[in-house]
Each structure stands twice: as C-alpha cells, then as structure tokens.
Amino acid sequence: MRHNESKLQQSCVRYFRLAFPKYAHLLFAVPNGVATTATQGRILKAEGMMAGVADLILLVPRKGYGAMCLEMKTAKGIQCETQKIWQVECERAGNRYVVVRSFDQFREVVVDYLGEDDGLDVQSARNQLSELLNKTV
Numbered sequence: 001m002r003h004n005e006s007k008l009q010q011s012c013v014r015y016f017r018l019a020f021p022k023y024a025h026l027l028f029a030v031p032n033g034v035a036t037t038a039t040q041g042r043i044l045k046a047e048g049m050m051a052g053v054a055d056l057i058l059l060v061p062r063k064g065y066g067a068m069c070l071e072m073k074t075a076k077g078i079q080c081e082t083q084k085i086w087q088v089e090c091e092r093a094g095n096r097y098v099v100v101r102s103f104d105q106f107r108e109v110v111v112d113y114l115g116e117d118d119g120l121d122v123q124s125a126r127n128q129l130s131e132l133l134n135k136t137v
Contacts, residue, residue: 009055009072012106019107020114026059052082054090054097062113065096070109075101 009029017024030053036044054069061067069090071083079087079099087097096113100106 004074005055005072005077008074008100008103008106011103012070012072012100013056015103015107016110020110023058023060023114027056028059029056030054050082050086052080052084052086054083054086058110058113060114062115063096064094065113066094068096068098068109068113070106071097071099073099073101077101 013027013029016027020027032049032051032053032055055072056070058068058070069087071079071087073079090097098109100109
C-alpha cells in the first residue's frame with residue numbers, strides 16, 4: 001500500500017510543479033515514514049518530527065485558510081489515529097486538510113484551492129506529465 005501511495009504522491013508533485021511553477025517551492029513533503037535508526041529517530045523527534053503530519057503541505061493561504069495539507073491514501077487506505085488527531089488540530093488552526101485518493105482528485109482540489117487564474121497552464125502540465133510518466137514506464 002505504501003508504495004502505491006508513494007507513486008500517487010510523486011505524480012501529484014510532478015503535476016503541481018509543472019502546473020503551478022510560481023508555487024513549486026511552497027508544496028513540500030513531510031517524510032515521516034522514512035526508516036531511521038533508533039538514534040536518528042530520537043534526534044528527528046527532538047527536532048520536531050511528529051507522527052500523523054500530512055504527507056504534503058502547501059504553504060499558500062487561500063479561501064480563508066492559512067495553508068493546505070494533503071494526506072495521500074489509496075482508494076482503500078485509512079488514516080491512522082495520529083493522522084486523525086493531526087487533521088483535527090490542523091483544521092482547528094485554520095488550515096484546509098484533504099485526504100487525496102487519486103491523481104484526478106488532487107488536481108481538482110489544487111485547482112479549486114489556488115484558482116484557475118493563478119498562472120495555471122493545465123494543458124501544458126498534462127502534456128509534460130504524460131511525457132514524464134511515459135519515460136518512467
């Protein structure tokens with residue numbers, strides 16, 4: 001399951017960076033699932049890493065939200081308890097939180113959030129993403 005979520009996230013990030021180049025550096029991943037040694041894990045936790053944080057954070061305020069947080073899940077994937085708690089805290093703080101289950105849903109959510117008139121070149125991004133995906137297959 002984790003591998004499929006990773007593939008989905010990679011496709012979504014590629015699309016976003018092509019379609020919204022002016023915000024390319026404001027969408028970033030939170031690598032909470034990375035394997036570490038016990039010592040590295042203690043260091044990362046002391047530095048602020050915490051369980052449950054969304055997979056992607058978009059630091060662009062829109063529509064009354066401070067930011068948008070995106071949790072990537074497969075069609076059958078479910079949030080664990082720490083993710084549910086983090087979602088509640090995220091929303092309570094005035095941010096938008098979305099569980100994304102497909103590339104099409106990601107695209108719709110992002111376009112809705114940022115707006116079509118924000119430098120978006122959907123057709124160009126689709127063409128470039130299609131070329132990238134064909135090269136990796």
